[in-house]
Amino acid sequence: MTQLTCFKAYDIRGKLGTELNEEIAYKVGRAYGQIYQPKTVVVGCDMRLSSEGLKQATMRGLNDAGVNVLDLGMTGTEEVYFGAFHLDVQGGIEITASHNPMDYNGMKLVRENARPIGADSGLKQIQALAESAQFIAVENKGRTEQYNILPEFIQHLLGYIDPSKIKPLKLVMNAGNGAAGHVIDALEEKFQQLGVPLQLIKIHHQADGTFPHGIPNPILIENRASTRDAVIEHQADLGIAWDGDFDRCFLFDEKGQFIEGYYIVGLLAQAFLLKQAGEKIVHDPRLIWNTLAITEQYNGIAIQSKSGHSFIKDKMREHNAAYGGEMSAHHYFRDFAYCDSGMIPWLLVIALLSETEQSLSALVEEMIYQFPCSGEINFTVADSQATIEKLLSHYALQNPILDHSDGVSLDFGSWRFNVRASNTEPLLRLNIESRLDQNPKAMSEYIEELSALIQD
Template identity: 30%
Template sequence: MVEELDHEDIPAISPGIFRAYDIRGVVGQDLTTESCYWIGRAIGAEIKERGFSKLSLAWDGRHSSPELASEVSRGVTDAGCDIIHLGAQPTGLLYYATHQLDTPCGVVVTGSHNPAEFNGLKVVIDQQPLAQDALMALYHRIARQDLPKGLGQVEERNIEDDYIERIEGDIQISRDLKVVVDTGNGIAGPLMQRLLEQLHVEAECLYCDVDGSFPNHHPDPSEPANLKALQDAVVAQGADLGLALDGDGDRVYLVDNLGKIIWPDRMLMLLAEDVLPRNPGRDVIYDVKSSRHLAALISRHGGRPTMWKTGHSLMKQKMHASNAVIGGEFSGHFYIADRWYGFDDGLYTAARLLEILSQHSDSVSEVFAALPEDVSTAEINIDTDDVRKFSLISELAADSELTEGARVLPIDGLRIEFSDAWGLVRASNTTPRLTLRFAGNDDAAIQRLQLRMKQALTRHAPELKVPF
């Protein structure tokens, strides 16, 4: 029997931790054990209201994760919802569980690629991620105390073997490969090592032991500095390629045999070339940070190109809505619905890339040299605050000097395209920053566009430190 309590003593919970893609905050400051308990209560109530009775729970390797996960679990069961403890596991394994176990719902406690003091939750209900208003609905449920009370049960289950066997059974490696892997002391290291052994791929592992203090570098492969050790090791060891995963293992980056970083939009080109001939006419989704060459390549191989908003939850929702066969983000999230489930999983994506590259007799650098490439910048971050970042994008969009002569794409932030270059400025949904990227025919084209952007930023926000 479930009975609702008239009133419970609920501490104030910061609405700011309910972000666009997930729940995230600084541990002990705005994300506490208490707040995790009540968020668990709200998740359990939401799951039951949607007609489900159980969810799976996993957590990453951060020092705070086991305790926060324990409080989430207590909240879920106090809501009358049963829970399956999967243990400390990569996010992709949790997503896999929502397709394979007897519940399509799950939560993973993870700070993803953020510094060690951060943590958070990614929530899946009916195999779809909660995002934006659906995440804020959890906050409002707590605020109005719409929190039925019950008594759920806990069970523990280890599905590592099933998960690794599912990937290994799908992948065919056609020739010997030597790979260097850097998992940044994140949670994916041990399983990534097991997977490569199963695939009979010779692998050297950097920082594959789990250490939530991240003593070597932040577990964020989108920052070029965090790939330096991998680049050096690939060249020094004469490896075919290097692979880097983020802190929770749902993103992957690639370094070729010459030590060059292959940005994820070009990794998506390689995947699309492989997938589309078997799936003609299907949609391919890519985010606003991605190469202008993707649309033509996708069309040339029989797919339908669609540019969309950045963010793993938003991308997965778009994948589902359009029945897309594959998608990718410049941050290194890939969504493969060909032979897989369409969720972002760095381990599976790495295995698919190895399969494709093993089918080529050319070196990895030669394979990627055949794909179109602009001169481009890495992602550029400019610090601001969580309120100003959104109003500033609106001001830039209305600035005719900035947008004159450009094709303007306001899908997510402001992307302006010219014949020889394009640039993007958008408000980060996870940090108090603007994020920018530029690409074009040559350095001169990029510099002209950066100057135009810098002048606009100076007009509207002279206090910002613009690093170009």
């Protein structure tokens, strides 16, 4: 029995040929169908050169397990999520490797109502059956038909804003040659029909699996220049860049400055609480103080969750939270079946810019000033746990408040940091924040201090 190494904590991700190929994709589809026995599922894929072949193999596996398939074509992950809760289907699969290197691909799987399938919620069973290949023959095979979900998806997206209240804005849209372009085009057409005064400047717009401008991953500093430069050149009000499957969007202010995802969580929390005080806002433990301050200021209830989409979604469902945000630029919405979306956030932000008549930099500058942060810093280490133990030992005499809900967070009152091992790579991820009103030290001093300890 061959062990499949492409199964991760939250999804399937692996190197093409060795870890993931069409035979494995077929087995995943077959196992999904046999375990859950859905009547119909939606399947889509991103623009990677290998995605269409993997999608066809997955759909064959589903059909051979007796499952009908609605083939959504080239989609972002959230279009599959949308199909899984909006249509009369019992699940969905997106073929994507998001921001991984070109020789990788993967799969994201959900059940009915777009409920996530992770290692602790079904993915291990799918892995075991795919590895054993103990498939049961079915009498009636399923059928596959094409389905265009885009018009219904666009209609849903427009429900998050009042188009008549949007002020004239110029937006740079950087799809990164990923899957976002067709949705941007459809929204632009709808805005024009409704007379919404938006001017969209599109760069790296065409879906292209050869990634002529590099892998679409705006969280990497070296990938931000094209959006920044376009914002400055066109004197735009806002820059928006997406990753490959556009379930994350990254925002640049009118000066071309990249806004850390952490402050966007606070901004979107504010947007929801302005509409409805008392709503619950779910956040991850890596950086928290700004989110807590905003939620308190606008009379909301902040709830902490372990980071990772399945944990955030479960916590939101448990508390019926309106919004959940991770500093990694994943944003989750109750009205989107608690799923993450890279389209809803920027729509809410342009509504906020229109409503407040302020620039994005003006909306976030006080947050950035009051609660400086390091952004996520990654270190390659031989032993993550030993390094974490060393940090705990070093700071023990300062008696920090410890929180082990996700890696470990150490809170010293005037500053805090979170350090956690990556689920997928031999990396240690560090996030630091401080309170300006209590802290005379510069963020660079904390970064230097902790970097030296970790790399020593």
